[in-house]
Amino acid sequence: MVNDDGQLYTIEGVAAALILLLTAYMVVNSTSVYTAGDTHISDMQLEVVGDDALKMMNTAPNSSVDKTSLQTIVETGDSAQFRTMFDTIVNAKTGTDRDRIQFMANVTCERDGVVSSVPLSESSHMFAGGEHAVRVSEWVIVDSSDCTDPSSGKHAVLVEALVWRD
Amino acid sequence: MARLNDDAQWIVLMGFVVSFALFFIAILINQSTVVGQTTAEAVSEFPKTDIREVRGMIIRSEFLSDENDKTTVQREIRNLSLSRHNAVVNFSSNRPGGLDPYTYIEIHYNNGVTAYNETWRSE
Structure with a gap:
């Protein structure tokens, strides 16, 4: 017969x-x-990827060329050239497929004692504000640009890029 | 009269042991996320590339041939670092003189969290 002792222990x-x-x-x-x-x-x-890309662009291909690609791009404000070059470098992967890194670049410089930025280039996906972006930057010495004082002489400018993956 | 029942004391003891063990495990897990947080902050805040770049730029600017260019570029390095990298950058140089054939540049970088000081000497 079934024993019904210890039911409280069972419940506990x-x-x-x-x-x-x-x-x-x-x-x-x-x-x-x-x-x-x-x-x-x-x-x-x-x-690291973005910083290396900017550094590569700011390195002259050989010793007989005295301007780097990035210097020329900043001096002429060549948005298309920057887009092509930066896009190719950051999105290169082993194999044929490409990464999904997007970017937006500005040139910052000092003009009449005031620091200001002008847009340089951006990738096909515009920066909307919600992306989780990191900032990379590269110093360049240029002869003249859209941003700096029109007076002659060399200037230091900072190329800054927001880089994100979407 | 009801008497005190002292059965099943082992069960009660084991119950305590298990509950304390769970409590400690919960504390360990809780702490481990904080460790990740501080590591991440330390890594993200350290301005490795900023220092490297501004250092290279200061050295490059020191050897610009035109004296006006040098003044302009060095002023812009200080101003742009302050406004875009939130860092106070200061530097001064000693050109070769007397028997000393080297150029020395003192570089100071401080962004409030990280300070970097260096006396660079030309090769």
Whole structure:
């Protein structure tokens, strides 16, 4: 015959098991927070890629050329050339497919003692403001540009690019 | 008269042990996310490329042939660093003189979090 002793213990056991399960669920659930510790890795990689691209563009192809591509681009304000070159460098991957890195570049300089920026170039996807972008920059010494004082002489300008992956 | 029931003391003890263990595990997991946060902040805040670039630019500007160009470019380096990189950049140079054939440049960079100082010497 079925013994019906200890029913209270059984109920208590079931209640305890439920409480344990609930606690375990809460503990496990709380670890799925997406922390900054995870995002910075891809940010750093993106920063390195963008910075290297600008550095490559600011390096003369050989010693007989005295202006780098980036210098010429800033001096002439050649938006299309910057787009082609930067796009090719940052989106190059092993194999034939391409990465999805987008960018928006500005030239910042000092004019009449005031620091101002002029847009240089941007990729096909416009910067809308919601992207998680990193900033990369490169110093260039130019003879003249849209941005600097029209007076002759060399000027230091800063090419800044917002880079993001979409 | 009802007497104190001292059965199942082991079960109660184990219940305590398990609940404390869970509590400590929860604290460990909680702390681990904070560790990731601070590491990420330290990595993102360190202006590695800014320092590298401004350093290269200062050295390049020192050897511009035209004296006017040099003054303009060096003023612009200071102003642009302050407004775009939020960094105070200062530098001064010692050209070769007497028996010393080297050019020395003292470079100071400070963005409030990271300070970088260097005395550069030409090869």
